[in-house]
Amino acid sequence: MKKIGFLTLLIMATLLFTLAFSAAAAGPKAPAPPVVAAAPVAPAAVATPERHPHIDEALEHMRAAKHELEIAEHDFDGHRAKSVEHLDRAIHEAEICMGMH
Secondary structure: OHHHHHHHHHHHHHHHHHHHHHHHHHOOOOOOOOOOOOOOOOHHHOOOOOOOHHHHHHHHHHHHHHHHHHHOOOOOOOHHHHHHHHHHHHHHHHHHHHOOO
16 A cells, blocks of 8 residues: 555656646747737728629619519519519618628
């Protein structure tokens, strides 16, 4: 039983010395270099949003579909109005995507 206690003590001491020496070997860290503030960006340097032909085409199709629904003669139990509402939201999201809104 004494051998197990002594062995445990020896293992713990070895682990502590290993941790202590690895921390000491790392040493103090060098101070970080000072951060230089960036010059303000002129408003003219802001890039214009990139055009995406697929989104442009989708916007055209959504607007055309909305127009067709708006001129339809039948209400379809409120589904036509709900479709127009959904298209309005979809058009709005696509415009945000394109940076137009």
